[in-house]
Amino acid sequence: MDDPIVVAEGLHKNFGDTRALRGLDLAVPAGTVCGVLGPNGAGKTTAVRILATLADPDAGHARIAGHDVVAEADRVRALIGLAGQYAAVDEKLTGRGNLRLFGRLSHLSRRDAHRRADELLERFGLMEAADRRAGGYSGGMRRRLDLITCLILRPRVLFLDEPTTGLDPRSRGEIWDAIRELVTDGTTVLLTTQYLDEADRLADDIVVIDHGRAIATGTPDELKATIGDRLDVVLEDAALLGGAASVLAGLAGAEPVPDPESGSLSVPLARGGIRLADVVRELDRAGVAAADVGLRRPTLDEVFLRLTGRPAEDDPAPDQSVETAPAKETV
Amino acid sequence: MAVLAPRPPTTWTGRLRWTLVDGLTLVGRELSRLRQEPGELIVSLVFPAIMVLLFGYVFGSAIQIPGGGDYREYLMPGLFAMVSFTSAMSVTMKVATDASRGVMDRFRSMPMARSAVPFGQTGADVLGGLLGLVIMVVTGLVVGWQPHRGLWPTVQAFALLVLFRYAMSWAGCYLGLVVKNEQTADQLLPLSLPVTMLSNAFVPTGGMPAWLRTVTEWNPVSALTASSRELFGNPGVPAGHTSWPLEHPVATVLLWSAALLVVFVPLSVRTYQRKGR
Ligand SMILES: Nc1ncnc2c1ncn2[C@@H]1O[C@H](COP(=O)(O)OP(=O)(O)OP(=O)(O)O)[C@@H](O)[C@H]1O
Ligand SMILES: [Mg+2]
Numbered sequence: 001m002d003d004p005i006v007v008a009e010g011l012h013k014n015f016g017d018t019r020a021l022r023g024l025d026l027a028v029p030a031g032t033v034c035g036v037l038g039p040n041g042a043g044k045t046t047a048v049r050i051l052a053t054l055a056d057p058d059a060g061h062a063r064i065a066g067h068d069v070v071a072e073a074d075r076v077r078a079l080i081g082l083a084g085q086y087a088a089v090d091e092k093l094t095g096r097g098n099l100r101l102f103g104r105l106s107h108l109s110r111r112d113a114h115r116r117a118d119e120l121l122e123r124f125g126l127m128e129a130a131d132r133r134a135g136g137y138s139g140g141m142r143r144r145l146d147l148i149t150c151l152i153l154r155p156r157v158l159f160l161d162e163p164t165t166g167l168d169p170r171s172r173g174e175i176w177d178a179i180r181e182l183v184t185d186g187t188t189v190l191l192t193t194q195y196l197d198e199a200d201r202l203a204d205d206i207v208v209i210d211h212g213r214a215i216a217t218g219t220p221d222e223l224k225a226t227i228g229d230r231l232d233v234v235l236e237d238a239a240l241l242g243g244a245a246s247v248l249a250g251l252a253g254a255e256p257v258p259d260p261e262s263g264s265l266s267v268p269l270a271r272g273g274i275r276l277a278d279v280v281r282e283l284d285r286a287g288v289a290a291a292d293v294g295l296r297r298p299t300l301d302e303v304f305l306r307l308t309g310r311p312a313e314d315d316p317a318p319d320q321s322v323e324t325a326p327a328k329e330t331v
Numbered sequence: 332m333a334v335l336a337p338r339p340p341t342t343w344t345g346r347l348r349w350t351l352v353d354g355l356t357l358v359g360r361e362l363s364r365l366r367q368e369p370g371e372l373i374v375s376l377v378f379p380a381i382m383v384l385l386f387g388y389v390f391g392s393a394i395q396i397p398g399g400g401d402y403r404e405y406l407m408p409g410l411f412a413m414v415s416f417t418s419a420m421s422v423t424m425k426v427a428t429d430a431s432r433g434v435m436d437r438f439r440s441m442p443m444a445r446s447a448v449p450f451g452q453t454g455a456d457v458l459g460g461l462l463g464l465v466i467m468v469v470t471g472l473v474v475g476w477q478p479h480r481g482l483w484p485t486v487q488a489f490a491l492l493v494l495f496r497y498a499m500s501w502a503g504c505y506l507g508l509v510v511k512n513e514q515t516a517d518q519l520l521p522l523s524l525p526v527t528m529l530s531n532a533f534v535p536t537g538g539m540p541a542w543l544r545t546v547t548e549w550n551p552v553s554a555l556t557a558s559s560r561e562l563f564g565n566p567g568v569p570a571g572h573t574s575w576p577l578e579h580p581v582a583t584v585l586l587w588s589a590a591l592l593v594v595f596v597p598l599s600v601r602t603y604q605r606k607g608r
Contacts, residue, residue: 052440074339077442088433092364101363104356105443107349133367149437 005030010060020046021212035203036192043212044192052082081150085161087142091135140171160191196300234292238263349444357451380470400566407476408559409532415496419503426507427516453500479564488562498591505599548574554583
């Protein structure tokens with residue numbers, strides 16, 4: 001395999017006293033999807049802006065396909081596409097008008113710009129709305145238009161900053177499908193997200209960043225493996241939680257987390273694990289009837305919580321007007 | 332279909348060509364936007380006509396022109412000047428909207444000519460302004476205004492109005508790049524109105540207190556109005572000694588335009604290109 005197509009080494013960026021990035025390293029192999037996960041203010045947008053030549057780092061280097069993002073910004077711009085944190089569409093133009101405009105600004109001939117616009121509208125299901133003003137599009141359609149605007153020149157690397165924030169589940173699914181389709185074309189995608197399931201579904205590799213640094217890197221499975229499996233037990237009688245807890249504590253060597261509402265317990269397992277048969281037998285001996293006993297891989301949420309000491313953002317309500325609000329922070 | 336990004340030009344002629352082509356594309360964008368919003372188009376065309384009628388007949392019934400003459404003859408140069416001045420704010424609005432909606436960042440992340448965006452926005456404004464100017468001229472002719480000094484001075488008068496408007500649109504462009512925010516731009520919008528009122532555009536300055544007169548005489552809107560009155564041969568050309576700008580209105584307008592361009596073209600281009608907020 002050749003060199004990674006996106007490389008960042010020791011990126012630093014300060015805004016006054018705020019140290020947005022403090023030595024961020026990244027490497028994304030060509031043709032893969034890299035998910036950058038991080039809590040609010042972790043530095044995701046700042047990193048994407050630097051990689052997309054919109055900001056210069058205070059220290060460190062970044063290269064796209066071997067071209068330095070500062071010294072060879074023009075070469076880089078011809079290789080990348082960027083969909084910022086807020087959909088950047090001209091609301092007063094139609095969907096088709098937007099694509100034609102950006103096609104022309106990409107120096108396609110009028111004919112090519114028109115043809116490419118129709119091709120993309122067709123392929124990503126926006127043909128029906130092509131002649132309506134983008135200002136009247138739903139949040140999901142606007143996002144899709146924003147996304148395909150980046151595709152006019154078939155970028156080799158696509159940066160997507162929180163591509164589905166504020167969308168309802170169906171629109172999210174549509175964006176995910178679009179991203180998957182791009183990857184089959186060979187496009188490399190770097191996407192930031194606060195949704196762990198999004199990273200889990202789309203990303204080949206995940207980089208967790210916090211306070212401007214990468215604090216963990218790996219495939220979703222590798223990250224989950226770092227904190228081990230969990231044992232979940234559901235009791236038939238919630239009143240017996242106390243007894244069950246001491247049995248499980250003895251077996252697993254860790255303190256179980258009880259959930260009185262559902263009458264269940266969950267306990268992290270040391271590596272090497274535990275035999276389910278032993279669990280059932282020991283519970284039986286203590287006179288506790290279990291409705292369900294199971295081993296479970298941790299979710300990325302748990303990994304995230306463990307790594308950053310904070311839970312991931314709650315999903316914003318789908319109808320939240322994130323999409324239409326004029327952005328204080330663009331990208 | 333293979334779509335390849337053309338290589339960015341490396342020679343300065345190539346760059347100039349990209350700047351022109353991109354600038355024209357952005358001018359075309361304004362036209363397409365108007366097509367999408369026929370309502371806006373109609374309003375922007377009807378508005379100048381309404382102003383002519385409103386000012387002409389409301390103020391016209393009350394205001395006496397020193398030295399005599401028809402108020403609507405007196406008014407038209409003032410209206411032309413006012414529109415040239417206030418148009419800057421619409422550029423501010425467009426630029427700020429692009430900046431706050433992320434469209435500006437999209438431009439920046441594309442292999443475009445770097446100065447195309449400010450040149451395109453200001454160029455589009457002037458072209459759009461010509462249309463409004465034609466409507467005003469026609470309405471003016473209908474209500475009895477006309478140029479009296481022949482073709483050449485008339486051409487000069489319009490050239491000055493367009494030049495000043497272009498220079499102002501650069502100031503507006505810079506303002507938009509600095510505020511970067513639609514709402515702020517929207518709040519700034521009404522501020523341009525008092526500036527046009529503090530001039531000789533609508534009322535003779537003779538009756539004003541001395542300090543206010545000084546302010547109005549140095550206002551570029553007054554010089555622009557005075558130059559139009561002089562070149563069109565409309566009433567209201569100041570008689571006797573006033574201040575330097577009103578005695579040499581044409582030179583004053585040229586100086587103001589040059590100064591605005593010298594200051595705001597480089598500032599806007601630099602601000603647009605500046606990275607790393
Ligand atoms: N233009 C700026 N001026 C000042 N501070 C900034 C600027 N941009 C970002 N910051 C600060 O830098 C830090 C990192 O911001 P960044 O936007 O990169 O985070 P993020 O991970 O994208 O967060 P979010 O999930 O909220 O989008 C934050 O503390 C933020 O307040
Ligand atoms: Mg962000």
